[in-house]
Amino acid sequence: MRPMSRRTFINKSSSVTASGMLFHPLNFSTYYPMKKNHFDVIIVGGSYSGLSAAMALGRALKKVLIIDSGKPCNRQTPYSHNFLTQDGVPPHEIAQLGRSQVAQYSTVQFFDGLATEGRKIADGFEITTSNKEQFTAKKLVFATGIKDIMPTIEGFSDCWGISILHCPYCHGYEVRGAKTGILLDGEEAFEFAKFLTNWTEDLTLYTNGKTSLSPEQVQQLKSLHIKLEEKEIQKVEHEKGYISQLHFEDGSTAPLTAMYAHIPFEQHCDIPISLGAELDEQGYLAVDEMQKTSVEGIYACGDNTTRMRTVSNAVYMGAMTGMLLSKEIIMEEV
The missing domain is CATH 3.50.50.60 (FAD/NAD(P)-binding domain)
Incomplete structure (x- = not known):
């Protein structure tokens, strides 16, 4: 059409x-x-x-x-x-x-x-x-x-709707238990990260820069075994829209299967x-x-x-x- x-x-x-x-x-x-x-x-x-x-x-x-x-x-x-x-x-x-x-x-x-x-x-x-x-x-x-307004992260838009997701009710079952990331910061990230523990215990919050979370919030996420990563993301490596790992500006990488983002x-x-x-x-x-x-x-x-x-x-x-x-x-x- x-x-x-x-x-x-x-x-x-x-x-x-x-x-x-x-x-x-x-x-x-x-x-x-x-x-x-x-x-x-x-x-x-x-x-x-x-x-x-x-x-x-x-x-x-x-x-x-x-x-x-x-x-x-x-x-x-x-x-x-x-x-x-x-x-x-x-x-x-x-x-x-x-x-x-x-x-x-x-x-x-x-x-x-x-x-x-x-x-x-x-x-x-x-x-x-x-x-x-x-x-x-x-x-x-x-x-x-x-x-949707895509962030300027290489590979992000290629994965949007495939392995970079917006809704666990739409796609969470398919990536249940998988190594999962959240691209978000602030109060919304704090609440959403706790919510996603229903679908996976292997969860990392990527704030793409210094977080605005309070020390108390960071500690509460840690108690739920939710990891926090503040490095800036340079690239999403993927195969036909399916994430394999993240590349950071400092040259390091992190393996990943799925990521949620509110953009x-x-x-x-x-x-x-x-x-x-x-x-x-x-x-x-x-x-x-x-x-x-x-x-x-x-x-x-x-x-x-x-x-x-x-x-x-x-x-x-x-x-x-x-x-x-x-x-x-x-x-x-x-």
Whole structure:
């Protein structure tokens, strides 16, 4: 799903479901003719949360366009875990299956490209793509995720999502008992290191420079057999994303199998902000219990709104958004 120089719409009139049953969606355009390039909802971001929102909206007979540039934040991750019925499945396979199922709904269309601009218009919103295509909709959903900001450590980005991890619930079982590191410092590092002792007893906290932990905190970690290393890291040695050892600026090395890191991020898409949507204190799009942003008519769901960064949560939030938004549209039309 890469940006393209021509318009790419996908819409299926019938297909075979995963269970082998032939599915014949009604051609709702017979009853609800579409104005050219105008939709009830434009969803920017066609990964797990966006697809889930589109399915709920499609099943509510709403005209939907999904714009997706094909760059999910977990694109390097080999396997997804802790998602019932999909445990151990590669993330791209989950997304492909989701897309094929959503495409069965005739009122849902796809555009493979990058949304670059958005503006408020009289009857809703207008979205412009990188190749200057323009689409309008009554409502917008942003399921665009976040963009991780990698530290300037050689090899780090190559390992991100493979052996450098963010979540023990997503990947901790697979590296249980392994020689594990944490790249972090401060109060968050202190609490996270204690938490990770559930998965391994061979744990080292790498602060990548002089630590800000108090002597009391260092002693408490030591009592839990958590080692502390303050040397600056120069390089992560790896084989196809799997760590073998760390190299330090002083020339020394340390063997390692896995490492956890909490790194900074920014919003993957700045269109919601340009339209006036507010961020919370952590940098996520602020939404209420209905998944509404601070701008009327704009919803958001998935990793761009929450620290709970899992495929299962993204799917849940998308389904909630699609149902709540479809109800809003229905009640506005009656």
